[in-house]
Amino acid sequence: MSRTETIHALENNYFDLIIIGGGITGAGIALDAVLRGLKVGLVEQSDFASGTSSKSTKLIHGGLRYLKQFEFGLVREVGKERAILHKLATHLVRPEKMLLPLTKDGNYGKIIASVGLMVYDVLADVEKADQRRMLTPEETLDLEPLLTADKIEGGGIYSEYQTDDFRLVIELLKAAEKEGATILNYASCTGFLKKGGKIAGLTVMDEIESKEFSIYSDYVINAAGPWSDLVRKFQEEVSGKKLHLTKGVHLVVPFEKMPIKQSIYFDVPDGRMMFAIPRNNVTYIGTTDTTYKQNLKDIKTNLDDVHYLIDAVNHYFPNLTLKPEDVVSSWVGVRPLIEEEGKSASEISRKDEIFISDQGLITIAGGKLTGYRKMAKRAMETLLEIRADKTGKSIPKCKTKKYKLPGNSFKSQKEVETYKEELSQKYPDIAVREIAYMVDLYGNQSEEILKATTSGTSLMESEISFCIEKEWVQHLSDFYIQRNGRLFFDIEGVRSSLEAVASTMQQKLGWTDSQRQQEVVDLNEKIKDATIFT
Structure with a gap:
């Protein structure tokens, strides 16, 4: 369906549910709702996943840190969800061994770490082959020579x-659309439609054509993440529980500047913990956790963030001596936590909560990437209970637990690796690393992209075509950030391909020359934000 057809469908149909927000929570709700038989629409003010949902540590993790806060229920839930997500998106949710070094005066002593990791295995339902293994100082140093012996x-x-x-x-949004949901990015909620004092839809601004239109529905769920309170203000003054926004920054350095042999979860001087994760030719480190009260339109990594992260790494790995100029890219996201009086940003619970306004707006906020499916389920069951009270309709069951996402025809990581090998043999002219990159992102959809290269089209051009035709790409930043993450992990590749990609997208999307030039300017501004810190 074209963008014009999508807008026409949103304007001219009556929906059971409209969702505001195209991040992980909104996407999860859309799939859950449509699989339960609801007629669903979803609008996102920018690109899908352009907020917090593309700015995480990029781990589907079991929440080891929450054991220290005695949030056993949260550990159990996200741990079990992690195992489910590995089955739903096997190519996207990949096994990763994490090293937890134990140091003098660190967060975890030997006994606490051993018991904690054992409890973690039980609560998170970790398979026996992947359960924790405790190490001697010598074994720890063998695994990671960058650690210093006097600390371990x-x-x-x-x-x-x-x-x-x-x-x-x-992939969640593609699945929801396949099942019948009507989905649109670059469509901002500008207000609510009301009937009898209750919300009956919303007004929306098409940010591409600068035209406003209306969508009518029985229910509206606000899943706008950090913007949720701003959406709530369209229909009433926000009172009671509010969002507490915290800023999370990650830095990317060349692998040779931090050549760790596996992912590491380590102590930092202020008592927090930090991740360092190797990925192809880079290592990324994070994250910060500070209260954020500034403009949500201008979220940037600043020099204080950079110094905090680099100083923490250098303190733990004194032989590295990282410098701000070693940072090749960065990303920053804002977490929508639920305000808890008297607690610091790091102490606030990551649990999600649901608010229902007097006018019927259902808002869900908080939570974790790993727990998105359960958040969606809770939001839907809240809505369906309200509907049942009004109409007497029964509550259909959640069907997302076994619904495999697009691109996933695999039963194990071994099958993913076998598929990569098969594609490498079938397309010998394409570098093995490029095929691995494709499969990790697109799974078995990779072959559709690779096939197009046999007609003389470059791999990049084929990928662009796929993302425009199948994944709602409208701008250069959509492609380079929210579809493949190149701006984070291969920023030199972005710089070198930018003009060619802009020309291809101009042809595919019908841009004028001035539009193409503006797209290049806008992306260069995003590159600047990711690499220059003040």
Whole structure:
């Protein structure tokens, strides 16, 4: 369906549910709702996953840190969800061993770490082969020579999963659209329609054509993440519980500047913990956790953020001596936590909560990437209980637990690796690393992209065509950030391909020369934001 057809469908149909927000929560709700038989529409003010949902640590993790806060229920829930997500998106949710070094005066002593990781395995329902293994100081140093011997008292290896958060959102939305949902990006909610004092839809601004239109529905769910309170203000003054926004920054450095042998979860001087994760030719580190009260339209990594992260790494790995100029890229997201009086940003619970206004707006906020499916289920069951009270209709069951996402025809990571090998043999002219990159992002959809290269089209051109035709791409930043993450992990590749990609997108999307030039200017501004800090 074209963008024009999508807008026509949103304007000319009556929906059971309209969702505001195209991040992980909104996408999860859309799939849950449409699989339960509801007629669903979703609008997103910018690109899908362009907010917090593309700015996480990119881990589907079991929440080891929450054990220290005695949030056992949260650990159990996200741990079980992690195992489910690995089955739903096997190519996107990839096994990752995490090293937890144990140091003098660190967050975890030997006994606490051993018991904690054991409890973590039980609560998170970790398979036996992936359960924790405790290490001697010598074994820990063998695994990670960058650690300094005088600090290390031992270590633990435990199981996590790495992901591309933005791809998870896109595949959820594609699945929802396939099942009948009507989905539109660059469409901002500008207000609510009301009937009898209750919300009966919303007014929307098409940010591409600068035209406003209306959508009518029985119910509206506000899943706008950090923008949720701003959406709530369209219909009433926000009172009671509000959002507490916290800023999370990640830095990317060349792998040779931090050549760690596996992912590491380590102590930092202020008592927090930090991740360092190797990925292809880079290592990324994060994250910060500071209260954020500034403009949501201008979220940037600043020099204080950079110094905090680099100083923490240098303190733990004194032989590295990282400098701000070593940073090749960065990303920053804002977490929509629920305000808890007297608690610091790091102490606030990551649990989600649901608010229902007097006018009927259902808002869901808080939560974690790993728990998106359960958040969606809670939001839907809240809505369906309200509907049942009004209409007497029964509550259909949630069907997302076994619904495999697009691109996933795999039963195990071994099958993913076998598929990569098969494609490498079938397309010998394409570099093995490029095929691996494709499969990690697109799964078995990769072959559709690779096939197009046999007609003389470059791999990049084929990928662009796929993302425009199948994944709602409207701008250069959509492609380079929310579809493949190149701006984070291959920024030199972005710089070198930018003009060619802009020309291809101009042809595909019908841009004028001035539009193409503006797209290049806008993306260069995003490159600047990711690489220059003040």
